[in-house]
Amino acid sequence: MSPWTMPLVSAAVLLLTGAVLVALWLWVNRQSWTDQEKRTLAQLEVVKVASGIALGGGGLFTLYLAARRQRTQEEAQADINADAEARRITELYTKAVQQLGDDKAPVRLGGLYALERLGQQQPDQRQTIVNVLCAYLRMPYTPPPERAARSAKGVHRPLLRNSGRRAGIRRPEGQSPAAGLVDAQQERDVRLTAQRILVAHLKRGGESWGELDINLDGAVLIDFRVSDGLFRAATFRGATFIGDMYFLGIFTGFVSFAGASFVDEANFGGTFRGVTRFSEVFFGGEVAFSGVSFAGYVTSFAGASFAADAIFGETEFVGRTHFRDSAFSGRAGFASAWVGESAIEPGSSWPAGWTVSGEATSRPGRDGHDGQWFRLVRTSSAAPPRPPTARS
Known part of the structure; x- marks a missing residue:
């Protein structure tokens, strides 16, 4: 005053x-x-x-x-x-x-649940928490072999009948291989928990945290499964997907799987509304894009390798699409795919042996993309330009 x-x-x-x-x-x-x-x-x-x-x-x-x-x-x-x-x-x-950086797996699990609880109470902190979860999953990790992981639950030692033989045994210095397998298995459980928390709050409805950005470039993801998800920008460049995985939902922003490797089966569903890149991706198992709408301005599968069947049933390609240098070892199922008017411009390229039909069909497209649509038709049974090769 x-x-x-x-x-x-x-x-x-x-x-x-x-x-x-x-x-x-x-x-x-x-x-x-x-x-x-x-x-x-x-x-x-x-x-x-x-x-x-x-x-x-x-x-x-x-x-x-x-x-x-x-x-x-x-x-x-x-x-x-x-x-x-x-x-x-x-x-x-x-x-x-700080708990996430602890050596003990239970402490790291406690840190994950504490972050989840904080995100539930503080909506303005959710993007930051998602960033932390993604950063943890991006940390280098080598999953244990399935058989070795099972054997790590118990250590089998030869029967020692007398004290003389027992006296001759010396404990090896450093961490034993079995203990290392146990740590790797525990870290696997922690990472699966981080994935579960991330996926649970990227779903629409229920406990959804809304449209958020995720960055899992270079991450090792195990049995990564998203149903009815809602993403804004999502990048998985160079990520490795182990186990059967699927993405079902809506991507409203930029999406990139460039250089990623899918070891086992992969399934995609929903709508990609932004620029979408599957460039140089390796699909080791069967992959399905059934019913997917690639509604962004650009969709790229350039240099992608398909080691098994690739199913594009009722898939919609709305914008410019690139399949140049893509390789298919298994069956390439494009016969029931739809191509929009914008996707047939000169800048688009299609898999070897496939081209856009000349007959247009009027049909209601998904996500509001109505108009004239075309089919992909096979032009020859030519072999793929190069065999798919897995990348480590």
Whole structure:
């Protein structure tokens, strides 16, 4: 408050009081009074009215000051509470991240669940938490062989019949191979938990955290399965997918699987609304894009390798599409795929032995892309330009 506020308000109240007093006093004096006592009483009433105005003005200003003081205190308390809440969130976040760096798997699991709980309580922290989960999954990891992982649950030792033979055994220095397998198996469980938390909140409805960006470039993902998902931007460049996986949902932004490797079967469904890249991807098992709508401006499978059957049943290619240098070892199922008008422009390229038919069909497309559609037809049974090769 300005230092001039109180003097100005006091002066205004006094001026108003004086003006009312003078006006009423003059009015009383102009009246014709036959009784002097009545005149005196009227003048006293004028003084009372002026005094009431002065007291009322002062009281109102006092109430205003009290209300202003109360509001200031409430705002200060709100700031204190906000700072305390921010410190609490920071402490929880810092502790959870520190737990992720612990050597013990149960502690890392606790860190993951703490981050999930924080994301449930603080919507503005969800993208940051997703970034942390993705960063953890991007850390280098070599999954144990399935058979070795099973044997790591118990260590088999030869029967030692006497103390002399037992005395000749020396504990090897460093971590034993069996212990290393146990650690790898525990780390696998931790990573599966991180994947489950990530996938659970990228779904539409329920406990969805909304449209978020994910960056899993170079990650090793095991049995990664998303149903009814909702993504904004998603990048899996150079990622390795182990086990059967599927993506069913909507990608609203840029998507890249460039250089990724799918060791086993892969299934995709839903809509890709942004630029989508499967360039230089290796599919080791059967892959299906049944019912997928590639609605973005560009869709690229350039240099992709398909080691098994590739099914594009009822797939829609809306924008410019590239299949140059793609290789198919198994069956290439494009007979029931649909090609939009924008996809037949000169910049598009199709798999070897396939081309766009010349006959257009009017049909309602998915995701609002209605209009003229074309089919892909086989032109020859030529061999693929190069055999698919797996990449480590």
